[in-house]
Amino acid sequence: MLYQLYETQRALLSPFAEFASASSKLYRHPLSPFGQGPGAQRVSAGFDLMHRLTKEYEKPQFNITxxxxxxxxxxxxxxxxxxxxxxxxxxxxxxxxxxxxxxxxxxxxxxxxxxxxxxxxxxxxxxxxxxxxxxxxxxxxxxxxxxxxxxxxxxxxxxxxxxxxxxxxxxxxxxxxxxxxxxxxxxxxxxxxxxxxxxxxxxxxxxxxxxxxxxxxxxxxxxxxxxxxxxxxxEHNVIQRVPQNYPGAGRRVYPGFLQHTGFTAMNPDRHLNAHYDYFLDLIRGDDDSAESHRQFYDEYNAVLxxxxxxxxxxxxxxxxxxxxxxxxxxxxxxxxxxxxxxxxxxxxxxxxxxxxxxxxxxxxxxxxxxxxxxxxxxxxxxxxxxxxxxxxxxxxxxxxxxxxxxxxxxxxxx
Missing domain, CATH: 3.40.50.1820 (Alpha/Beta hydrolase fold, catalytic domain)
Structure with a gap:
């Protein structure tokens, strides 16, 4: 049941993640009238952070070419x-x-x-x-x-x-x-x-x-x-069955989202500070630091x-x-x-x-x-x-x- 609830929550948040991504670009683009007003960069940074907190993270690629x-x-x-x-x-x-x-x-x-x-x-x-x-x-x-x-x-x-x-x-x-x-x-x-x-x-x-x-x-x-x-x-508290929308439907698993919760709970302050620093980097226009944050959490948040x-x-x-x-x-x-x-x-x-x-x-x-x-x-x-x-x-x-x-x-x- 817990896995099904998680999937429902993910489906509900998906439109908000897309909205946040589009809004961030709207307030950041140099040709957008919304990007010319006071505080536009701060609003864009807030939407960007919202997008990253609500989006689904897929399996990354090695990209070693x-x-x-x-x-x-x-x-x-x-x-x-x-x-x-x-x-x-x-x-x-x-x-x-x-x-x-x-x-x-x-x-x-x-x-x-x-x-x-x-x-x-x-x-x-x-x-x-x-x-x-x-x-x-x-x-x-x-x-x-x-x-x-x-x-x-x-x-x-x-x-x-x-x-x-x-x-x-x-x-x-x-x-x-x-x-x-x-x-x-x-x-x-x-x-x-x-x-x-x-x-x-x-x-x-x-x-x-x-x-x-x-x-x-x-x-x-x-x-x-x-x-x-x-x-x-x-066995009774962390093992779940895969929902019907996956090839492994019915298989008993230790879900990735539960593992991720455990990873984060080990050092919650570190992750909160990292996200806040990312928000500040976006406001300051520190693209290198922001990209470093994205690369780390694209990997860290992708679980199996x-x-x-x-x-x-x-x-x-x-x-x-x-x-x-x-x-x-x-x-x-x-x-x-x-x-x-x-x-x-x-x-x-x-x-x-x-x-x-x-x-x-x-x-x-x-x-x-x-x-x-x-x-x-x-x-x-x-x-x-x-x-x-x-x-x-x-x-x-x-x-x-x-x-x-x-x-x-x-x-x-x-």
Missing amino acids: NIQVGDIEVVVQQQVALAKPFCKLLRFKRYTDDAQQLTRMRKQPSVLVVAPLSGHHSTLLRETVRTLLRDHKVYITDWVDARMVPADAEAFHLDDYVRYVQEFIRLLGPDINVISVCQPTVPVLAAVSLLASAGEFTPRTMTMMGGPIDARRSPTAVNNLATNKSIEWF DMPAEYYLDTIKTVFQDFALVNGTWRVAGELVRPQDIKSTAMLTVEGELDDISGSGQTAAAIELCAGIPKTRKRHYEVAGAGHYGIFSGRRWRDFAYPEIRDFIAKYNKQ
Whole structure:
């Protein structure tokens, strides 16, 4: 019922969002008589803010069409390497007419970025991908909004997530390097562990960034919510059925709009101040700052629905039973044994000020993977970085990325 009410509200607000957008342009356009009166810029800014607060945010695009590799600009084409019901494996193929640069690029390491299935779209890692493309061949998991998956498709559990990751690794081959950001650190570690236990090849390197490997350490507000409520509470209070106007009608999901409410509630003052600053930037005519705000919130406000089975599995397995660190997690009956990983080099990355995955949660993977020699394991903390700062922004570019790049290069020498 809650999802239907949300859809009704969205439909009712849609005309107001369009009206606000048109009114903002009317009071801003230099040839409009409404734009010549006193306070016109303030009125335009108010309507613009109203538009952004009431509009629907669709899934953004990566929009990575070219990058700078060395001193040459290279064209980038986004391709679908493999399509699954709940995920598309994307490849960012680089092209250049420069023969020497092409030869160098072909020798660069391949990287699989496993994006979170935790509310936001994989485009949240746009800057991560763009930066990696300078020195790597890049693939990324692009998770599908559960409401867009036809209802007759099978349910999607945490075990299925692990199997998807295994399938992608097998497809890309033994030279692949895996980077997992936030939530997928746990299923990625499980996937690689099971491959090792079965005697299959494992990635050359595995980089785990800001994830809840051991959510008991330095618990955050996210961890506390998961441990203070029963699994029944989550099932009865946040799980909804997709309305009839979507392909996945009837599917049980954790809706994106509920997740977004939770994201915002964690730092309400920060978001209020950001919107007020945006209003002031519009009045002052600070177009660069206003555009920066739009780009961030176009991404932040675009959320997807998660399959209910996957979400509930994750809450119980990762945040309540701590099954990975307790050695009790079984995937399709097979025990997850990180100690069986022998040859894959491991790097764990944490942000000093991360308020989503607390200090030490990701580094716990170092201890769990006892079979990897100490000389092939490393932990790096990004000073002054919050959760998003370890994969986007200045600290990602200047500190985290060079560490990851050099670590991958060390174990991928031709």
